[in-house]
Amino acid sequence: MxxxxxxxxxxxxxxxxxxxxxxxxxxxxxxxxxxxxxxxxxxxxxxxxxxxxxxxxxxxxxxxxxxxxxxxxxxxxxxxxxxxxxxxxxxxxxxxxxxxxxxxxxxxxxxxxxxxxxxxxxxxxxxxxxxxxxxxxxxxxxxxxxxxxxxxxxxxxxxxxxxxxxxxxxxxxxxxxxxxxxxxxxxxxxxxxxxxxxxxxxxxxxxxxxxxxxxxxxxxxxxxxxxxxxxxxxxxxxxxxxxxxxxxxxxxxxxxxxxxxxxxxxxxxxxxxxxxxxxxxxxxxxxxxxxxxxxxxxxxxxxxxxxxxxxxxxxxxxxxxxxxxxxxxxxxxxxxxxxxxxxxxxxxxxxxxxxxxxxxxxxxxxxxxxxxxxxxxxxxxxxxxxxxxxxxxxxxxxIEAGKSDKKERVYILPNQRDRAGNFKLAKLMTEHGVDVFQTSSKVKVCGNTYEAGSYFIDSAQPRGKLVKTTFTQQVNMSESFLSEQERRRERKLKDQIYDVTGWSLPLMYNVDVQTCGKAVSGDHRLVKLTDTLKGEVTNPNASVAFIVPWGDMAAGRFLTAALQQGIAIKTLDRAFTLDNNARYPAGSLVIEVLANKHIEDVATKVQFIAQQTGALVQGVDTSWVTDGPSFGSGEAFVLKAPNVAIAWDTPTSALSAGNTRFVIEQAFNYPVTAIRTRNLVKADLSNYQVLILPAGKYKNALGKAGGENLKQWVKSGGVLITLGGANQFAADPDVELLDVKRELAVKEQQDKKASEGSSKAMVAGKAYDSFDEMVKDSENMEESPDDLAGILANVSVDQEHWLTAGVPENVVGLVRGKDIYTPIRLASGKNLAWFKGKDEVLASGYMWQENKEQLAYKPFIIHQPQGMGMVIAFPYEQTTRAYVDGLNIMLFNSIFSASAHTKAAR
Incomplete structure (x- = not known):
C-alpha cells in the first residue's frame, strides 16, 4: 500500500x-x-x-x-x-x-x-x-x-x-x-x-x-x-x-x-x-x-x-x-x-x-x-x-525572370480532357498565392486556340519561381552533386538524396499542360479560393436515364454520393454511342429512371449531387445504343456501395495507411473501416467486399494462417488491393495471393568460382589487373535494385479492360523504393499498366541508369482473378502524400467497379 x-x-x-x-x-x-x-x-x-x-x-x-x-x-x-x-x-x-x-x-x-x-x-x-x-x-x-x-x-x-x-x-x-x-x-x-x-x-x-x-x-x-x-x-x-x-x-x-x-x-x-x-x-x-x-x-x-x-x-x-x-x-x-x-x-x-x-x-x-x-x-x-x-x-x-522566358513564360491548362483535375490544380496554385486566370472567351496564343474555361498561369509574377518549380517537367540537381552520388554508388556508399526528386504538379495530376513564351492578352477572370466547380444536369426531366461520363474526380464523387443515398447505378465496361450520336467513355455511370422508383424524385437528387460534386450529367430519353454495349448488356454491371476495410496498425506503414485512408475518406467522400492487422489472421471478413493492404511487411504478422484466411476470402468474392510493400507478402511463395516474383538487380554475369562456391578452406588464386576488376569480382550477385528516393515515371495503360476505364492511354505515376516485379503470366492474370521503355520511362526526377533499364515494361498495375474474387496489385503506392491526384480514378475503379465485377456480385 x-x-x-x-x-x-x-x-x-x-x-x-x-x-x-x-x-x-x-x-x-x-x-x-x-x-x-x-x-x-x-x-x-x-x-x-x-x-x-x-x-x-x-x-x-x-x-x-x-x-x-x-x-x-x-x-x-x-x-x-x-x-x-x-x-x-x-x-x-x-x-x-x-x-x-x-x-x-x-x-x-x-x-x-x-x-x-x-x-x-x-x-x-x-x-x-x-x-x-x-x-x-x-x-x-x-x-x-x-x-x-x-x-x-x-x-x-x-x-x-x-x-x-x-x-x-x-x-x-x-x-x-x-x-x-x-x-x-x-x-x-x-x-x-x-x-x-x-x-x-x-x-x-x-x-x-x-x-x-x-x-x-x-x-x-x-x-x-x-x-x-x-x-x-x-x-x-x-x-x-x-x-x-x-x-x-x-x-x-x-x-x-x-x-x-x-x-x-x-x-x-x-x-x-x-x-x-x-x-x-x-x-x-x-x-x-x-x-x-x-x-x-x-x-x-x-x-x-x-x-x-x-x-x-x-x-x-x-x-x-x-x-x-x-x-x-x-x-x-x-x-x-x-x-x-x-x-x-x-x-x-x-x-x-x-x-x-x-x-x-x-x-x-x-x-x-x-x-x-x-x-x-x-x-x-x-x-x-x-x-x-x-x-x-x-x-x-x-517577375523579370518570367518575362524573359521566351519558351515557357505561360502555362496553359486547356479546357478539354480532365475538367475536375484542371479546376483542382488551378485552385491549388491559387492557394499557394499564385495568380491563376480562367479564359472568359476563346484565346489564340503561340499559334494555338484555347476554349473559354481554360486556365493559364503567367510566370511573370511574384510567385513565378514557385510556378516554374512546380509546373516545369524537370528541376535539375547540380551536376557536381549528381556526380558525387554516382561516385558514391560506385563505392557502394549510400546516396545523399533525401527526398523525392520529381514533383511536377501537371504530371502528378495527369492533366495536359501547354507552354507559351508570350503573355495571354485579354480580360480574363482571376481564380479565387471561393470558386467551386459547377455541376450541371442537361435535360433534367429525362424520361429514360441520367448518364455521368466517367474519367474525372467529379464523376467519382458523384458515384460515392449517389451510392450512399441508395441510388441504383450501372457502369458499362466499354465506350458506347446513343442514338442521338452522343459518345460516352468506358466506365460511364447510368442511372435509369425506372430502376430508381424507390427513390422519391430521383431527378432532383441527381441535380443536387451534381451541384455538390461538380459533375456533368446528361439526361437521355432513349436507351438505344448504336455502338458499344447496351444498358442491358452483359458488359453492364450494377454498382453497389461496398464495405471497404483497410489494414491498420503494425506492421503497416503508418504513412501508407493514413494517406490511403485520407484519399478514400476525404477525396472520395467514402467511409473506410480500419481493422487491426493482427485480426486479419482469423477474422471473418465476409461483411467486407474490399480490403486494402497498405505498404508494410506482413509475413511475420499474418503468416501462412493469415495468408490462407485472406485467400479464402478472395476466393469467396472479396477484392484485395495491395499497395507497395504489401506485394512482397502477396507474392510470397508461402502465400500465393499474387503470381509474380520480386526481382533481384540485373547483374553482369561473371565467373566467381575463384572466390565463391567452394567448400574448401582455400581457393585458387586470381590476379587482378586493376582496382575496378577487384571491385567487380567483389560484387554481390544477389541484391535488390538500387533505391529510388521518388521519381515520376511514364506508364502505358491497357485501354481494353474495365479496371482502366476512364484512365488515359499514357499516364505518369510515382515510383519509390527498390521493388521491381515480374509481369504476371496470362494464365494467372493480366498486366493492366506497365512502364515505358528505358529511354522513355523517366518523366521527372533523377533515376539511376540501371533502374531505367530494369524497370522498362515491368508492371505498374496487376489484376489476378482468384475464385469468385480478385487481387489488384499496385507495386508502387499512388496514394503517397495524396498528391498523385491524376491516378485516383484507378483506385476508384479498384474499389467500386471491382466489387461489382466479382463473380459473387453477379
Missing amino acids: FFKRIIKSVILTTLLGSSGAIYAKTEAQADQGFSANWPQVNYNNTIPSVEAELGYKIGQRISSHADMLRYFEALQDAQPTRIKLFEYGESWEGRKLIYAVIGNEQNIANLTQFTRDMQALSDPRNIKSSKANSLIESLPGSVWLQYGVHGNEISSTDAAMMTAYHLLAGTGDASVDNIMENNLVFIDPLQNPDGRSRFIAHYYSTVGIMHSDDRLSAEHNEPWPNGRTNHYLFDLNRDWLPITQPETKGRIASINKYHPIVVVDLHEMRGDKSYYFAPSAQPVTPNLSQAQKDNIDTIGRNNAKHFDKNGIDYFTREIFDSFYPGYGVSWPTFTGAATSTYEVASASGEKFKRLNGTTFTYEDTVFKHFIASLSTAESVADNRQKYLRDYYQYQIDA
Whole structure:
C-alpha cells in the first residue's frame, strides 16, 4: 500500500504537475537556467511565467496542447498591447491552431497597416519603387518561427512558450529591446497538436516511479503509428506542396497574409547528434537567390555566436537539404523569405542517455531551441532593412525572370480532357498565392486556340519561381552533386538524396499542360479560393436515364454520393454511342429512371449531387445504343456501395495507411473501416467486399494462417488491393495471393568460382589487373535494385479492360523504393499498366541508369482473378502524400467497379 502511495505521489507531482503548488519555487528561480545565459535580464513579475500559470518549471514537463493554449492566452491577458493571438484553423481532431504576434506597443498597434504594407511590398506590379523604398526604411522586420510540425519532436513547443515569455517579461536587456523595437515576431507554437497529444498520451502512460533514460525503455519507444504525423498520419512537413491537410492550409494562408521575411522551422533529430541549422545540405533548389543564401548564412553565423557563447555544439550543411519544394522550410523561399531548418538532438522524453554515456534532459533541448529562436529574431532585427530590401528585390527578379522566358513564360491548362483535375490544380496554385486566370472567351496564343474555361498561369509574377518549380517537367540537381552520388554508388556508399526528386504538379495530376513564351492578352477572370466547380444536369426531366461520363474526380464523387443515398447505378465496361450520336467513355455511370422508383424524385437528387460534386450529367430519353454495349448488356454491371476495410496498425506503414485512408475518406467522400492487422489472421471478413493492404511487411504478422484466411476470402468474392510493400507478402511463395516474383538487380554475369562456391578452406588464386576488376569480382550477385528516393515515371495503360476505364492511354505515376516485379503470366492474370521503355520511362526526377533499364515494361498495375474474387496489385503506392491526384480514378475503379465485377456480385 505504501509503495502504491509513493508511485501515485511521484506521478502526480513530478510528472503530471498541474498546479503551482507542485513546485515551491519563485518565478525568478523557475527561469534561472534560461536567464543565466542572459545575465542582464530581469523578468517582470506581472507577466505570468510557465510555472506560475501551469504549475511546472519550463522544460520540466512536456506541455500539452491545452497547456500551451492556456499559457499563450495568459500572456495575452497580461500584455494585450504587445501580443496578439490569432486562430488560423483547427486540426482534424478539433484542436485549435494558433499563432502569436509579439512586438512593442507601436508595432502591435500598427499590425493591420503592417499587413497591408507587406502585401504591397510583395507585389512590385502594384507599388512604385519610391514607395517601396519608403516602406523598407520604415517597416519592422518580421520573423515567423514555427514549432512542432512533427508531434513527437516535442521540445520546440516549450521553447516557443519560453521565447514568448522572455520577449514579453525580459527587462534590462538590449537584445530584447532591439527585437521588440525592430521586429514583429510571429510564433506558431504547435503545428501538429493531434500528433503531439498522441505522443504525450503514450509517454506519460508508460512512465514508472522514475523516468528512464534508457533508449530501450517503453518511454522512448512509441507504438504504431507514433506521434510524428497528424490524425490522417500525414507528415505535415511534406504537405506544403499538395496542401491537403487543414494544418497546412491555415499556415500557408497566414504566411501569404503577412509575408514574413524570415521563416524558421524547428525540429528534433536522433538523440546522439548535437544541433543543426543552415546553411543546408546539398541539393538546394536552383531558384534560391544569392541574397537568400547570404541572409541564411548571416542567421547561421549569429546562431553560431550564441551557441559558442553557451558552449553548445552544432553542425551545418551535412544532412538536411532544401530541394523538394514541399517542406515547411523550402516552400517559404518561393515567397522571397530567408529560411532555415533547426534540429536539436531529441530526449524523446524527459531524459535520455547517449551512446557516449552522457545523459541530457528535456530542459536541455528546450534551452537550445530557445537560444536559436532568440538568435534568429535578433538577426532579423539587426539586418531589418537588408532583409526587407532583398525580399522586395526577389519579387522583382521573379517577375523579370518570367518575362524573359521566351519558351515557357505561360502555362496553359486547356479546357478539354480532365475538367475536375484542371479546376483542382488551378485552385491549388491559387492557394499557394499564385495568380491563376480562367479564359472568359476563346484565346489564340503561340499559334494555338484555347476554349473559354481554360486556365493559364503567367510566370511573370511574384510567385513565378514557385510556378516554374512546380509546373516545369524537370528541376535539375547540380551536376557536381549528381556526380558525387554516382561516385558514391560506385563505392557502394549510400546516396545523399533525401527526398523525392520529381514533383511536377501537371504530371502528378495527369492533366495536359501547354507552354507559351508570350503573355495571354485579354480580360480574363482571376481564380479565387471561393470558386467551386459547377455541376450541371442537361435535360433534367429525362424520361429514360441520367448518364455521368466517367474519367474525372467529379464523376467519382458523384458515384460515392449517389451510392450512399441508395441510388441504383450501372457502369458499362466499354465506350458506347446513343442514338442521338452522343459518345460516352468506358466506365460511364447510368442511372435509369425506372430502376430508381424507390427513390422519391430521383431527378432532383441527381441535380443536387451534381451541384455538390461538380459533375456533368446528361439526361437521355432513349436507351438505344448504336455502338458499344447496351444498358442491358452483359458488359453492364450494377454498382453497389461496398464495405471497404483497410489494414491498420503494425506492421503497416503508418504513412501508407493514413494517406490511403485520407484519399478514400476525404477525396472520395467514402467511409473506410480500419481493422487491426493482427485480426486479419482469423477474422471473418465476409461483411467486407474490399480490403486494402497498405505498404508494410506482413509475413511475420499474418503468416501462412493469415495468408490462407485472406485467400479464402478472395476466393469467396472479396477484392484485395495491395499497395507497395504489401506485394512482397502477396507474392510470397508461402502465400500465393499474387503470381509474380520480386526481382533481384540485373547483374553482369561473371565467373566467381575463384572466390565463391567452394567448400574448401582455400581457393585458387586470381590476379587482378586493376582496382575496378577487384571491385567487380567483389560484387554481390544477389541484391535488390538500387533505391529510388521518388521519381515520376511514364506508364502505358491497357485501354481494353474495365479496371482502366476512364484512365488515359499514357499516364505518369510515382515510383519509390527498390521493388521491381515480374509481369504476371496470362494464365494467372493480366498486366493492366506497365512502364515505358528505358529511354522513355523517366518523366521527372533523377533515376539511376540501371533502374531505367530494369524497370522498362515491368508492371505498374496487376489484376489476378482468384475464385469468385480478385487481387489488384499496385507495386508502387499512388496514394503517397495524396498528391498523385491524376491516378485516383484507378483506385476508384479498384474499389467500386471491382466489387461489382466479382463473380459473387453477379
